[in-house]
Amino acid sequence: MLLENPTKQAAVTTADKVFEQLQHAIVEGDMAAGSKISEPELAKRYEISRSTLREALNRLEKCHLIERKANVGSRVVDCTIEGLLELYITREALEGMACRQAALNMTEAEIEHMQAMLAQHADEKALQDGVAYYQEQGDVDFHYKVILGSHNQQLINLICGQLYHLVRMYRCQFGMHSPRATRAFREHSNIIQAISDRDGELAELLMRRHIAASRKNIEAKIAQQNGSEKQLTK
C-alpha cells in the first residue's frame, strides 16, 4: 500500500485523531478555505473538550493549515494564486536541494528501489493510460522517495511535515490532478538517472525545472478557469 505521508506516525492520542480528521477536512475543502473556526462549535461537533481541540489546532497551525491571532481566534488559510506561487517557489528551493543531497547520500539499494518503482509506474501507465490517479500517486511517491533519500532530517521535516499538506490542499481545491503524465514520467526518469550518476548539481537543476514546469502547468489551468468563469458571469 502506498503511504499518504511517510513521515507521520500512528495517532495514539485523541488530539492526534481529531487533528487528522480536521486535516483531511481542510485539505479536501470540507472546511472552507478562509473560514473562521469556532472552538466551542468544533469541540461539540467532535465531542471533545476545548483543550484537546486546541491541541489539534496547534498541530494544524504547525503545518500552516490554519492561522491564529491572539484573543481573536483561528481561520483556515485561504488559497490564493499568490500563495500557490510562493509555495511552489519554496518547493523549488527545498526539493531542489533535497534532490542534490539525495544524489550524494542515497544508498545504492535506495536508488535501485526507486528505479524499480519507476518501472512499475511505467507499466501501470501503459496499462491504464489516461487514468490519472495512479500517476498522481506515483508522482507523490517519487517526490517522497527523493526527499527521504536526502537523509537530511531538516529538509524532510520541512517538506513532508509542513509544505506537503499545503500542496495537497491546493491540489484538491484547485482540482489539479497532474495531467502531464508522460512528460512528468520522462522528467522523473532523468532525475533518477542524475541521482544514479551521483551528479548532485544536475539532479538539483532537473528537480527545480520539474517543479517549475508543474507550477506553470497549474498557473495555466488557473488562468483557463478564470477565463471560463469570466465568460460564464458575463
Add this chain to the structure above:
Amino acid sequence: MLLENPTKQAAVTTADKVFEQLQHAIVEGDMAAGSKISEPELAKRYEISRSTLREALNRLEKCHLIERKANVGSRVVDCTIEGLLELYITREALEGMACRQAALNMTEAEIEHMQAMLAQHADEKALQDGVAYYQEQGDVDFHYKVILGSHNQQLINLICGQLYHLVRMYRCQFGMHSPRATRAFREHSNIIQAISDRDGELAELLMRRHIAASRKNIEAKIAQQNGSEKQLTK
C-alpha cells in the same frame, strides 16, 4: 534600534511571554540542549498553570527548539554537528532562493535602504575594528533584509519564524561570533550589487556561497575545538 526578529509581534498573552523567556533560555543554553522538560516543574517555576505552559511549549515545538513524544514528554533539541550541517544546507536552499526573489521583487527604496545600512556597517567596522558584536548584528540584519525583500511570505515564515531560532541556538552553544568580518562584508556588498542589478541568478549563487562559506568556517572552528579538547583530555 536593531530588531532581534523582524517578523515577531508583541507578546500579548502570558503564554507568549513565557514562550519568549523559554526561547531565550534554550537558545542561550540556560536550558541544556537535549535535557528533558518537566511540565509540572517548569509551570511552578514560571508560576503559571500547565495549560499555558503547554501552549508555550507548542510554540517552541513550532520553531524546532523542543521535540515532543506522545505520553512521554518534551526534550530540548540537542546540538549535533550533523544537525548544524543539515541546518546550513537548508539555509543555503531557502536563503538562496529568497535572495533570487529579492533581486526580482525588492523595491528601489528597499535596495537603497540596504545599501545605506551596509555603508553604515562599513563605518562601524572601521571605527570598532575587532569588536565582533556589531558585525554579528550587521550580518543578521543583512540576511533579514534580504529575506524580507523576497516578498515571499512562505519563505519569510520558514526562515525567520523557524530556522533562525535554531541558527541562533547553534551560534550561542558553539560560541560562534562570525569572525570573518572583512570577507563577509565584501560578500554582502557583492550580493547587494547583484540584487541592485536585478540579477536573480547571480544573487542566488552568491548567497549560497556566502552561507556555504559560513558553514565551512563553523565546521573548521568545531574541528579545532575538538582537537584542543582531545589534547586536554589526553
Add this chain to the structure above:
DNA sequence: TTAAGTATTATTGTCGACAATATTTGTTCT
C-alpha cells in the same frame, strides 16, 4: 544474585469552569 512480574509513583492527556478580551447589540446624542 539476577530476572521477571507486580505495585506504586509520577507524568502526560483530557476535562469543565472561570477570567480576560473581543465582538455585537442597543441606546443616546447630534
Add this chain to the structure above:
DNA sequence: AGAACAAATATTGTCGACAATAATACTTAA
C-alpha cells in the same frame, strides 16, 4: 438618520482537578 458611546454577549485565554499512560520501585521466584 447616522455616528459615537455603552451594555450585553460570545469567544478566547487561563486555571485546577481527574483519567490514562509511562516510569520507577519493590517483591518474589529461579
